[in-house]
Amino acid sequence: MSRSFQAIVVGAGPAGSSAALTMARAGLDVALVERGSFPGEKNMFGGVLHRLPSLEKIFPDFWERAPLERHIVKKGVTFMTGDSSFNTTIEAGSFDRPPFNGYTIFRPRFDRWLAEEAVKAGATLITRASVDEVLQSDGQVTGVTILDRKGALKAPVVVAADGVLSFTALKAGLRRPSFDPGQMAVGVKALIDLESDLIDERFGLVREQGFANEFVGCTAGVRGGGFLYTNYDSLSVGLVFHLASLKGSGKTPYDLLNAFLEQPQVAKMVRGGRLQEYSAHLIPEGGYDMIPELYGAGILVAGDAAALCNATGLNLEGINLASQSGVLAGEAAIAAHKARDFSRKGLSIYKSLLDESYVMKDLKSYRRAPQMLHNNRIYNEYPELVCSLMEQLYRIEGTPKENLSKLFLKAARDKVGLKNLAADGFSAWRAL
Template sequence: MTHTGPGSQSTVVDESTRTFDVVVVGAGPAGSAAALEVARAGHSVALVERGPFPGAKNVFGGVVYGRILDELVPNWWEHIPVQRWVTRRQTMVMTPAQALTIDFRTQDWGSPPYNGATAHRADLDSWLAEQAVEAGAVLVPSTVATGLLRDHAGAVAGVRTDRPDGDLTAGVVIACDGVNSFLAKEAGMYPTGHEAEHLTLGVKQTLALPRQVIEDRFAVTGRDGVDIEMLGCTRGIPGGGFLYTNLDSISIGVVLGLSAVSKAKTRPEELIAELKRHPAIAPLIKGGEQIEYSAHLIPEGGYHAMPELVGDGMLVAGDAAAMCLAAGIWLEGVNFALGAGMYAGRSAVKALESGDVSKRGLAGYRTMLEESFVLTDHRKLRDFPDLVLSDRVQRNYPGLVCDLVQGLFQVDNPLPKPGLRKLAMRSAKDNGVRWRDLLRDGWTGLRGLK
């Protein structure tokens, strides 16, 4: 077995193996899935990773949904390095002094094939890349793809690297080089301008807590875990908060619209500090000792922000293709990256075997995506990112919801109960919500759910 994690040996390219059928840039979930598919089909593939090992540069740790792995790794749940299986999901709407939580739990998610899990990407990425290497992929670590190689007709024919021993040529290049993909931009597959409008900044603290303390506070046992997503905790800056459990730590943080947080001149750590002091959160994290602080960009523009996915000799997948679904109650990314990478690998194999790696020969990739959950879900929910990040959802609706529920439960005897309609009218007025806006936003949400 060839291990790909820290301190282990990895396969490196030499003078005799610098020409491949496929070069995949980026050993994240999308890249490893693509390389795995190509290698299993018997074609040569290089998996280029800028870090010393897959996951070394990735600070993400969060909830991943693994069912797409059914098609890639048999009985994957027996081997995948996760922290906890999420059996309890909470959605919390907040104001500075209030919190309304929808709390759902099910033991159906606590046994195979599971639903979601918390994981550290350094562990997850290394494991995924190991599957590709075992299938025959060549891992090329500590290597930056600095640009594209082109043939005499202008088609992509490989990548330039910062390695002293030269470049990597290939019939197909699959760009999985992450958010703000330089390769996709160089290929002209991304429109210019407005990039920041489609990006968010995720900032996270990981706090160490004893395993038994976590299980007592979050009412879970064994490997069961909790995922809490929050709205209304970012001072009206488009975004939200999150908290989830690992085995012996918890992670808490915020996701913020990049342009908006810059204009607000607010530091993310201030918002995390406020969140940690919130009366609904403080008891859960009490005594936690910070062991990690990290930040990364997230492509949350959705369907409307995606680049061209297919070019002559080139495919784009994962975060490089803006395939992160941020649609309110759905916050997913790794599963879309795995799916897109898998289909990119399959499409590259078909194109190679047909002898046509042009844009036309690779067009099956787009078809596969459209016939799968990857683009079906993104297209269905294409208006959700703008709705969720709108001023009304961020600034007005959390107060409206919390005030309405507080009014329902508050007992003001000797005054009689005001009734739901009166409470709704008062809560809407106090929070600056017009009914026509509420109805329009509700229709947008329902249309995406049909």
């Protein structure tokens, strides 16, 4: 059986559901196609949802309605070696008041909620539907077929929001046939249950306050980092690796994750918890230079499918960019319907809207960050430098102390080399 819609969205993640919601609210007849048995079933991420200005416009009381775990009041960075760690944390009063700056969430709950909001607005959700072919006629995308189902879904505009590998964009000729492992990262995560009272006490939290900590130096020299986030009564603990570096290292993600969980300072944080779920996913970390063609005749690409992910080293933003791009794809489709023009030119407004938004502006500003983060010293030598310097500063030996600048120069020469330090400082300054 074939069905016609005014728009088809492939993938009910944050980008797809934001697009479907935007179009349905404008009265378009939208199909939202999801391969999982419910939206969110297939979706995994580190655990922190940054603030979503795109959705706050639609839901002014977003934090009251969405299924959130804790709001982040405290953010930390830890430089780590095998047995020591140096932490910095910022806890801000403004992070504890709406509009909150970020939350921990579970994707199977959050994504499902957002898709249901699109359905309430009038979208048709089709689950257990894995898109097979992208139908084209004279170079114009006209719909999709579903694996193992007869017939087709037809529409004058398709939004490809099918995630990082986007086979929809590939089949429409918008992305290159292969990916560069240097532009991809893989994240692995252990979901560990822990009583909420214990989390509050252990991390210095009250009510539904949350803590988000990133780690560097915990990946045995593989380029990457770690994270620990507090959910309501569980912890999300994991590692992210640059794929080219992981591949070449011969090390495995699960062995490195186990070593991270056993690092003495991390072990204390997760003590008493039980593993509930293990998950993994790719992250498009190439930044601006990785972005595929964002539109074609009858098709728009949004979210991870469009590699809209900003890895600056401190923050890893994805869902906020996905949701914003989804809203803009929805607006572009609405404009195309008004103008009755679904040609490549008619849909080019999507690119203009994205360029004007923070999505492209941020990706352009941080265009050099992915390359800067390919510096292996960040993941081994610098954490060692920081930890050893701090350790020496505090250590009492009963002998006269060296002054700070001497200590620093000595440690820097030992661990990194002064030339490298100057070069890395310059490249970080340029990139950030």
